[in-house]
Amino acid sequence: MFIAQTLPTVTSSWYLSLAALLFAIGAVGLLVRRNPLVMFMCVELMLNAVNLTFVAFARSMGDLGGQALVFFVMVVAAAEVVVGLAIMVALLRRRPDATTADDVAALRG
Numbered sequence: 300m301f302i303a304q305t306l307p308t309v310t311s312s313w314y315l316s317l318a319a320l321l322f323a324i325g326a327v328g329l330l331v332r333r334n335p336l337v338m339f340m341c342v343e344l345m346l347n348a349v350n351l352t353f354v355a356f357a358r359s360m361g362d363l364g365g366q367a368l369v370f371f372v373m374v375v376a377a378a379e380v381v382v383g384l385a386i387m388v389a390l391l392r393r394r395p396d397a398t399t400a401d402d403v404a405a406l407r408g
Contacts, residue, residue, distance in 0.1 A: 314355035322348035333399040335390075339383045346376045 357365025
């Protein structure tokens with residue numbers, strides 16, 4: 300005899316909890332780590348947590364405004380990655396052994 304089991308419904312609170320957890324992990328990683336590449340990845344994780352929040356609220360309200368805002372946040376995140384990597388390349392060209400965020404001061408003219 301087959302008994303149908305009901306699966307738990309994923310509500311917006313699950314998405315918001317996941318977004319808060321991702322944001323907290325990104326914030327702790329940004330504050331603790333000194334490697335610029337890891338710091339950029341932590342900022343990207345925080346931006347993706349915010350994107351998840353926007354999408355969760357857009358889904359719960361039935362509005363596409365949050366999803367449109369996510370598109371613009373992703374464009375800004377892509378521009379941030381381009382600028383960040385350009386700074387990293389300039390830093391590594393000037394000092395090949397530079398591995399911490401404190402070495403960014405070497406770029407001053």
